[in-house]
Amino acid sequence: MTRPHPAPRGAFGAAVADRPAPSLARVQGGGPGVVAPTLDIGVIGGCGHVGLPLAIGLALRGHHVCLLDVNATARAKVARGVMPFAEEGAPEALRQALDAGHLRVASEEADLAEAEVVLLVVGTPVDGHLSPALAAIHEVLEQYRPHLRDGQLMVLRSTMYPGTAEGVWRWLQAQRLQIDLAVCPERIAQGAALREIAELPQIVAGFTPAAVDRAAVLFASLGCEIVQVGPKEAELAKLFANAWRYIRFAAANQFLMMAEDLGADFEEVFRAMTHNYPRAADLPRPGFAAGPCLFKDTMQLSASTNNRFFLGHAAMMANEGLPQYVTARLRGRYGLSGRTVGLLGMAFKAGVDDARDSLAYKLKALLELEGATVLCTDPYVDDPALLPLGAVVAAADVLVITTPHPCYRRAELGRAPVVDIWNFLGRGSRV
Numbered sequence: 001m002t003r004p005h006p007a008p009r010g011a012f013g014a015a016v017a018d019r020p021a022p023s024l025a026r027v028q029g030g031g032p033g034v035v036a037p038t039l040d041i042g043v044i045g046g047c048g049h050v051g052l053p054l055a056i057g058l059a060l061r062g063h064h065v066c067l068l069d070v071n072a073t074a075r076a077k078v079a080r081g082v083m084p085f086a087e088e089g090a091p092e093a094l095r096q097a098l099d100a101g102h103l104r105v106a107s108e109e110a111d112l113a114e115a116e117v118v119l120l121v122v123g124t125p126v127d128g129h130l131s132p133a134l135a136a137i138h139e140v141l142e143q144y145r146p147h148l149r150d151g152q153l154m155v156l157r158s159t160m161y162p163g164t165a166e167g168v169w170r171w172l173q174a175q176r177l178q179i180d181l182a183v184c185p186e187r188i189a190q191g192a193a194l195r196e197i198a199e200l201p202q203i204v205a206g207f208t209p210a211a212v213d214r215a216a217v218l219f220a221s222l223g224c225e226i227v228q229v230g231p232k233e234a235e236l237a238k239l240f241a242n243a244w245r246y247i248r249f250a251a252a253n254q255f256l257m258m259a260e261d262l263g264a265d266f267e268e269v270f271r272a273m274t275h276n277y278p279r280a281a282d283l284p285r286p287g288f289a290a291g292p293c294l295f296k297d298t299m300q301l302s303a304s305t306n307n308r309f310f311l312g313h314a315a316m317m318a319n320e321g322l323p324q325y326v327t328a329r330l331r332g333r334y335g336l337s338g339r340t341v342g343l344l345g346m347a348f349k350a351g352v353d354d355a356r357d358s359l360a361y362k363l364k365a366l367l368e369l370e371g372a373t374v375l376c377t378d379p380y381v382d383d384p385a386l387l388p389l390g391a392v393v394a395a396a397d398v399l400v401i402t403t404p405h406p407c408y409r410r411a412e413l414g415r416a417p418v419v420d421i422w423n424f425l426g427r428g429s430r431v
């Protein structure tokens, strides 16, 4: 079997991420000056949160992009020029890409055979037992097998369990497909995708020199700086980055809970720690750390090391335990049985409409278990059970800022106490 194309190695065999291979010299730095060929690109998972902004970005740089997705509702919306989810700047950009004739929704799976570049960006979840759904990528490959052909470049864009790319490479070889395989994990933050896909350096790995070169040319056409590493290093760089973020949020959340339990004002502690003190300035604010990526990627990483990622599990306990903590504090301070609690924000983070794995729903369930009536509102999330903000504010005995959407800063929140673990309103957490 051909070996993966290694990244340049430094002292002690460590990968040197930012040392380009000579053949990449012409694409380093990317930017508008880079002359890249116009490519036919097929995006599997092209109507999803990662696939669609990337597809739009590539289409606006002159490539011809075809979207393949099993979600018929999302496909129909995109074909009509309607974004299936909120993303800054995307509605205009989508229409522009469609009008220019550079973006289209595939009429059938066979359209993939026309693509020179196949971008694979389907979900890679963990299951109900926190085990990675290892078959996710392979099932998709089997589905599209009839339309893969020699000469294509395949780019794995999903966040993957370590070793997945190697498994895909073995599968391609077993299928006797001469396809260049690259690993280029997505690192955007939802909501800022269109801006960030051009601004963030792009990690590029490949199993052949041609795969690295072709993927680098593709991403340089977006204006990205290229960071070349090996395939496993690329997988881990993405997973470590998300786990690190998750651990940092957990530290802030645990500090909040400790300060409250010790009878200290966390906001005062935070101010004292961070004011003009650079070594603590990067402490994040406490808050519900959730969503479709950080938690599941930390668990994927743990599963890949015999579930001995102790820091990752500790972070999970702190972050996932915060709704229980808030529930207990509310019970102690206001009582819960027979009370009405209003939750402001059901999205997993501010400014998006995505409620996947949002801890607001976990908090809701816990409060209801205590006998509280829970009224929920969110200006972005599409959920028929949600109420207008005014109705929630009018009926609630206590309000909780569950998602710090900017609109709540200016909103009339009435007289009920407001629990705000983020200190978003600047009045302290009051938990």
Ligand SMILES: NC(=O)c1ccc[n+]([C@@H]2O[C@H](COP(=O)([O-])OP(=O)(O)OC[C@H]3O[C@@H](n4cnc5c(N)ncnc54)[C@H](O)[C@@H]3O)[C@@H](O)[C@H]2O)c1
Pocket: 044, 045, 046, 047, 048, 049, 050, 051, 068, 069, 070, 071, 074, 121, 122, 123, 124, 140, 143, 157, 158, 159, 160, 186, 187, 188, 189, 190, 292, 293
């Ligand atoms: N959401 C983020 O902010 C983010 C950021 C970086 C990386 N990632 C990673 O990107 C990957 C995708 O995440 P997402 O948030 O875009 O998920 P998503 O669910 O929004 O998108 C995945 C898309 O794939 C489609 N799909 C599923 N099976 C398919 C198939 N067999 N054929 C064609 N389409 C299929 C789904 O219908 C969906 O539209 C995951 O690995 C995730 O961890 C996500």
